[in-house]
Amino acid sequence: MHFTRRSAMLVLALVGIASMALLPDPGSAAPRARRARTTQQAAPKLPQGPPKRSEFTEREQAVAAIPGIPDARFWADSAEEYQRVLGPSNGPWLALSAGGEDSAFGAGLLSGLSESGRRPDYSVVTGVSSGALLASFVFLGASRDAELKRDFTAISAADVFEDRRTNDSLLDTWPLREFINKRITPQLLAEIASEHRRGRRLIIVTTNLDAGRPIAWNMGAIAAAGGDAALKLFRDVLLATSAIPGLFPPVLIDVEANGRRFSEMHMDGGLAATIYIAPDSMLLAPSPLRLPASQITLILNSKLMTEFEVTERSLVGVLGRSLSVGVKRATRSAAILIDAASRRGGTEFNVAYVDNAFDHPSRGMFDPEYMKALFEAGRLQGRSDDPFRHAMPELAPPQAAVPQQAN
Numbered sequence: 001m002h003f004t005r006r007s008a009m010l011v012l013a014l015v016g017i018a019s020m021a022l023l024p025d026p027g028s029a030a031p032r033a034r035r036a037r038t039t040q041q042a043a044p045k046l047p048q049g050p051p052k053r054s055e056f057t058e059r060e061q062a063v064a065a066i067p068g069i070p071d072a073r074f075w076a077d078s079a080e081e082y083q084r085v086l087g088p089s090n091g092p093w094l095a096l097s098a099g100g101e102d103s104a105f106g107a108g109l110l111s112g113l114s115e116s117g118r119r120p121d122y123s124v125v126t127g128v129s130s131g132a133l134l135a136s137f138v139f140l141g142a143s144r145d146a147e148l149k150r151d152f153t154a155i156s157a158a159d160v161f162e163d164r165r166t167n168d169s170l171l172d173t174w175p176l177r178e179f180i181n182k183r184i185t186p187q188l189l190a191e192i193a194s195e196h197r198r199g200r201r202l203i204i205v206t207t208n209l210d211a212g213r214p215i216a217w218n219m220g221a222i223a224a225a226g227g228d229a230a231l232k233l234f235r236d237v238l239l240a241t242s243a244i245p246g247l248f249p250p251v252l253i254d255v256e257a258n259g260r261r262f263s264e265m266h267m268d269g270g271l272a273a274t275i276y277i278a279p280d281s282m283l284l285a286p287s288p289l290r291l292p293a294s295q296i297t298l299i300l301n302s303k304l305m306t307e308f309e310v311t312e313r314s315l316v317g318v319l320g321r322s323l324s325v326g327v328k329r330a331t332r333s334a335a336i337l338i339d340a341a342s343r344r345g346g347t348e349f350n351v352a353y354v355d356n357a358f359d360h361p362s363r364g365m366f367d368p369e370y371m372k373a374l375f376e377a378g379r380l381q382g383r384s385d386d387p388f389r390h391a392m393p394e395l396a397p398p399q400a401a402v403p404q405q406a407n
Contacts, residue, residue, distance in 0.1 A: 054263065061208075066254075067255070068229065073217045085216075092297065096126065096138065100301075102354060104374040106378065110145070114142035123199070123200050133151070193223040211264075214272030237253075250267045291342060296348070302353065303328070303356050304393070339392045
């Protein structure tokens with residue numbers, strides 16, 4: 001999940017009060033989450049100190065693999081590894097961006113496409129951060145639309161975090177882990193594995209903090225491996241790609257190199273790429289490599305433009321606004337690169353994003369009423385005659401001037 005302005009403001013507020021050991025305001029989303037959870041189940045106890053990590057070298061990191069699942073992942077910034085895994089994958093591709101609670105838009109849009117009968121059977125689906133939670137169900141088609149609506153209109157802050165510090169985060173995401181565990185079932189993995197064997201691919205991106213590089217997880221290959229270890233890894237990847245640095249705890253994933261086992265630290269995929277289609281080297285103009293897709297569709301779970309707002313002159317105001325602007329610019333820039341690469345290769349390009357006119361109020365992070373309204377806006381757009389634009393605004397052809405009639 002990435003920083004919307006609401007989540008950025010919460011993070012900064014928590015950072016500011018952490019050193020004074022004070023709780024947020026009693027009316028905020030975080031205390032509501034804590035109260036809701038403590039009435040149902042006690043949180044795990046905070047360990048006395050962070051356990052020491054096993055040392056490993058850069059050379060070991062370069063060749064590290066998942067024990068028993070050698071094709072579980074590849075470096076997302078390596079054109080060579082990308083070509084090996086996704087080079088043969090033609091057909092329509094779908095990429096789902098980060099977006100936090102705004103991913104309700106993507107869930108609604110795809111549900112609307114299903115209702116209209118115009119939703120393709122995407123050969124490749126990619127997801128980053130909260131877009132990864134969407135992707136796991138979107139990959140299986142319209143049969144999972146009811147679950148998309150449930151998960152992205154009913155989820156609340158209490159399902160995501162508790163306002164309790166861990167050794168490496170300001171909030172504890174054990175509620176999110178539970179949420180993922182309940183929804184990512186052995187039956188779901190069996191269905192994903194079946195689609196993987198048909199040649200379709202589900203790719204989720206995390207950021208490997210130790211290497212400082214993005215990792216693309218071949219989730220169908222993980223599902224196809226079967227067993228408890230594969231189920232745990234699948235769930236861990238989804239938790240890792242949603243782990244906002246500093247706010248949510250990182251996820252340690254066990255790997256093996258040269259017969260030696262150690263753990264890597266993984267976090268929010270949005271640190272490296274808020275939306276993923278290919279390594280940057282393949283998207284840049286000089287690249288001779290063509291994107292393998294016949295059609296590329298991007299769903300950006302945010303507004304494309306940063307709205308005007310007089311920034312509050314305070315630490316929280318300035319940093320919160322800066323984070324919001326930065327994430328939107330990163331998403332927009334990535335989408336422009338993908339659009340340009342699609343044009344060079346003659347690939348059909350579609351993009352959808354939240355209309356700037358959408359202005360439903362939100363009471364805080366993961367407000368169900370806000371998410372329901374955004375889901376419905378997306379659903380109506382998906383049902384419309386033309387739910388997508390076919391160029392980013394910067395690359396759209398200029399509109400012809402309307403001739404003026406002579407008096």
